[in-house]
Amino acid sequence: MKPKSRSPKRFRNTKRAGERSEAAFLHKASSLGFGVAKPWGDSERYDFILDNGRRLLRxxxxxxDCLRARAYETRATYTVGKGRAVYSPADIDFLVAHVVPLDIWYVLPVEACIPAPMLRFYPHRKVRCASNSTAKPGTL
Structure with a gap:
């Protein structure tokens, strides 16, 4: 059976894009020597559990891939009923943002996301001061 031909622009699917980033993260984290576990199903607020040899990290x-006002944007939130809630230390330890078009990864402790859940990244320019906009690609 031949796969259906789809135009990427007409059939943009954020869930599939997220799944591709998760697969890339699995490869990246395991190649860096982390033990990696994926929870069964998608009911947890975290996508992976990493073992860094000292502790387990959610x-x-x-x-x-959303570029708005010269920044790549994502939210540090999850859906609750018809609304949104901001991730907290009770939910996750780290949020990892993947800027897909540039294949750049940002690692943020969850505490950095609480005061400003709309995350904006400017990987194409140097920023002297701001909150999340100065986040540098990092490691756990």
Missing amino acids: VQIKAT
Whole structure:
């Protein structure tokens, strides 16, 4: 059976883009020597559990290819009923943002996301001061 031909622009699917970023994260984290576990199903607030040899870390992956006002944007939130809630230390330890078009990864402790859940990344320019906009690609 031949796969259906789809135009990427007409059939943009954020869930599939997120799944691709999760697969890329799995490869990246395991190649860096982390033990990696994926929870069964998608009911947890985190996508992965990483073992860094000292402790287990709950990690949520957010993929973005959304460029608005010269920044790549994503949210540090999850859906609750018809609304949104901001991730907290009770939910996750780290949020990892993947800027898909540039294949750049940002690692943020969840505490950095609480005061400003709309995350904006400017990987194409140097920023002297701001909150999340100065986040540098990092490691756990």
